[in-house]
Amino acid sequence: MALNVSADVADHLAGRAALIANDRGMRRENASAKARSTKEVEADRILREIRTKEAETIWREDHPDIKHPLPGMEFLTGKSIILKTRVFEILSKMPKGALLHAHLDAMVNTRFLLELSLKYPFIHVRVLEPLTADNLETNLPVFRALPASEFTEHSSLTDASYPVGAWVPLANARRGFAPELGGEEGFDKWFIDALTINPTQAYDTHNTVEKIWLKFVSTFATSTGLIRVEPIWRAYIKEFFLSSIADGISYIEVRINFLFKFMFGADGQENIPHRDWVRIFGEVVQDVKEEMKKQGREHVFLGAKIIYSTIKSLTPEGLDWYTEDCIALKKEFPDLIIGFDLVGPENTLKPIIYYLEPLLHFRERQKEEGVDIPFIFHAGETLGDGTEADLNLYDAILLGTKRIGHGYSLIKHPKLVDICRERGIAVEVCPISNEILRLTSSMLMHPLPALLNNGVPVALCSDDPAVFGNMGLTFDFFQVFVASEVNGLSTLGALARDSIEFSMLSPEEKNKLLTVFEKQWEEFVDYVLTYTE
Structure with a gap:
């Protein structure tokens, strides 16, 4: 008897489609009750077609010095190709919602920081060993604001007469940089290289988690002497906000490291306490909002708030000072301080459980003082499975963390994945941060698709873009979009909406921002529709 092959094929195809739909049913963009508009469906088709075409053309072209280019490849190597794509051009216009994971120390383009620092005569620089062509990469500059009584007249860091370790005015150091080391351009390169990670470091000389973290941490140690200076702090924060707005970011929750208890003032004295750091931050928020209002664009920036952070190298007793400081700042600036975190390399510093007693005490002190400062912990930024860094995920969740920073190893723990989905963590x-810091070799190997497919809410973030050269969020959205055939325009929209929904904004503020976002999203969809093959 002849088999009805066509019917069997039809049954298989129907079952296949149903199984795929069921498998993807938990994804945030599919679980939403809101149906996509016909315009968005068409815009999604157009963007997918452009992605496919560019994968077959731009990414397959011969690119000198780039071996085996492909969408989602190592960011620092592939960045020059990314900038040539229409997908990047389109996504640069996309409204991004909120930025929820960012460290203030690394949020402004390094060249801007250089140009800003050169404006102030009190900024000085020194080196602790003679500069040579062979040690430019490792002989890092040390910056500091000096009082007028300690200004020097040294004209160069590289002249044979320079007394090693002496302070040189920054502008003099730049003008007097030896011609054989590149002159002023060589100084600029040395400055920028000290604050960034380059492809050779990320993928060759520092190609393990431990090695690249040493370079990563050195960029913060170097920039601290510039950023934590009152006049620079103010201008730096403003540039951070303006550049974020330019990339379609409407709201920011930024981690500020309060480890150092004072900042330098314009007088060169280390006498600016934490309350003034926060006060200035709030003033800049208002300044930028007023500036946007005058431009008739008040809707593009809802504001910014602070996640109080300190380093996981403290003793438990030492942490008590910072938690009390955080409570005091929350009471004085209730609308600015919205969370608490412990930061630093998880694989080498102390785990969350090491601080269990002071963290529990912190929670009780909040009740006594009538404040609410949620934990928003870094956890699972590791390749480990069962290591202390990996187990941070359990402690973060048990302590009631509102979100998880990075959560790279989360997918290894099915029960924790369920908890995050069910509780809305x-x-x-x-x-890009995960890839450059060697947790993955490319976006194609990143566990993000597994989180999305399991319905875990995700906010795409940039972490430390000044170090990585990926200012804003467009590059991160690009890498996620091109590395998955499943991800489409609606995926990107869901990620942006989740960044708003899972922010620490009040329900009223969220509704306000979501209303603005939906209008921006409709305009963006219309923009995508202008692209035709």
Whole structure:
């Protein structure tokens, strides 16, 4: 008897489609009750077609010095190709919602920081060993604001007469940089290289988690002497906000490291306490909002708030000072301080459980003082499975963390994945940061798709873009979009909406921002529709 093959094929195809739909049913963009408009469906088709075409053309072209280019490849190597794509051009216009995981120390383009620092005569620089062509990469500059009584007249860091370790005015150091080391351009390169990670470091000389973290941490140690200076702090924060707005970011929750108890003032004295750091931050928020209002664009920036952070190298007793400081700042600036975190390399510093007693005490002190400062913990930024860094995920969740920073190893723990989905604990995923810091070799190997397919809420974040050269969020959205055939325009929209929904804004503020976002999203969809093949 002849088999009805066509019917069997039809049954298989129907079952296949149903199984795929069921498998993807938990994804946030599919679980939403809101149906996509016909315009968005068409815009999604157009963007997918452009992605496919560019995968077959731009990414297959011969690119000198780039071996085996492909969408989602190592960011620092592939960045020059990314900038040539229409997908990047389109996504640069996309409204991004909120930025929820960002460290203030690394949020402004390094060249801007250089140009800003050169404006102030009190900024000085020194080196602790003679500069040579062979040690430019490792002989890092040390910056500091000096009082007028300690200004020097040294004209160069590289002249044979320079007394090693002496302070040189920054502008003099730049003008007097030896011609054989590149002159002023050589100084600029040395400055920028000290504050960034380059492809050779990320993928060759520092190609393990431990090695690249040494370079990563050195960039913060170097920039601290510039950023934590009152006049620079103010201008730096403003540039951070303006550049974020330019990339379609409407709201920011930024981690500020309060480890150092004072900042330098314009007088060169280390006498600016934490309350003034926060006060200035709030003033800049208002300044930028007023500036946007005068431009008739008040809707593009809802504001910014602070996640109080300190380093996981403290003793438990030492942490008590910072938690009390955080409570005091929350009471004085209730609308600015919205969370608490412990930061630093998880694989080498102390785990969350090491601080269990002071963290529990912190929670009780909040009740006594009538404040609410949620934990928003870094956890699972590791390749480990069962290591202390990996187990941070359990402690973060048990302590009631509102979100998880990075959560790279979360997917290894099915029960924790379920908890995050069911309780609405969003993961702040930083794709480019994870790749450059050697947790993954490319976006194609990143666990993000597994989180999305399991319905875990995710907010895409940039982490430390000044170090990585990926200012804003467009590059992160690009890498996520091109590395998956499943991800489409609606995926990107869901990620942006989740960044708003899982922010620490009040319900009223969220509704306000979501209303603005939906209008911006409709305009963006219309923009995508202008692209025709």
